[in-house]
Amino acid sequence: MSVDGRTVVITGASSGIGAEAAKRLARRGATVCLLARRADELDAVCSEIVAAGGRARAYPVDLTDADATEVVVAQLLDEHPVIDVLVNNAARSIRRPITESVDRMHDYERTISINYLAAVRLTLGLLPRFLEQGHGHVVVSTSMSTQIPIPLFSAYLASKSALESFARSLSAELGGHGITTTTVHFPMVRTEMSEATDIYAAMPMMSPYKAAGWIVRAVDARPTRVTSLTGAAGELGMATLPGVVTSVTRPLFKRMDRTLARRSRRG
């Protein structure tokens, strides 16, 4: 399965990696269905694709709203006789120490609600079509930080780990029915999400264009996983010596935060 001629539903397409991925997939000949809340931003991405000769359609929706998602799923199924790929990319991130989260159960609820439950809901909505047509590829956008233990992102990373686990179950259970999955472990990428943390301005990061290339690879070649070497090494370390890896990375992350804070104070 290549990209040309495929119909790809991509969530979180109003900004960052999702918007770039939609443009790159459309340039390779895919019809892209763009989902996110901000209609104006979605329309801007859509217009850019169409002006360049591509095929795109915007579906503004809050994916944490089950009823609204049901309406969009019905629309997608009605308007596209074949849906080849679903890219579950919409997300929110929260950076907060667990000690400052004791009265903030809602942080865990709101990350799980978009990063995990919304992705599961949309996947289940499209699954009967995937099974009927005998194929369907589900891509999930997740983080290198589920491969290596890092502090301060407990709500975000737990929801991403749940999503990865769901993707693994999907291919284990339905791989024989043509359902495949790719888990994409992004490192830090310069987008609205990472820019929300001031000190990250001083951190070297991947461009959204390059990160979008990882989504294109996931759609095109359908590998089980797209990862950095660092992430793969982290997984190997966690599978063999989890205690050692955790105690080595803990002071490293503290030092990195202090260095970034110093650099960003200097401007």
Ligand SMILES: NC(=O)c1ccc[n+]([C@@H]2O[C@H](COP(=O)([O-])OP(=O)(O)OC[C@H]3O[C@@H](n4cnc5c(N)ncnc54)[C@H](OP(=O)(O)O)[C@@H]3O)[C@@H](O)[C@H]2O)c1
């Ligand atoms: N940036 C990084 O450093 C980094 C690192 C690792 C993994 N990732 C992952 O990469 C993916 C893309 O993130 P990004 O960096 O491109 O961030 P971004 O620019 O903030 O994109 C997040 C997208 O999710 C959409 N979204 C959020 N809540 C939504 C909701 N309730 N309903 C529908 N759409 C919703 C946003 O659109 P609206 O606001 O218009 O709804 C936006 O299009 C995410 O899964 C993220 O976890 C990013």
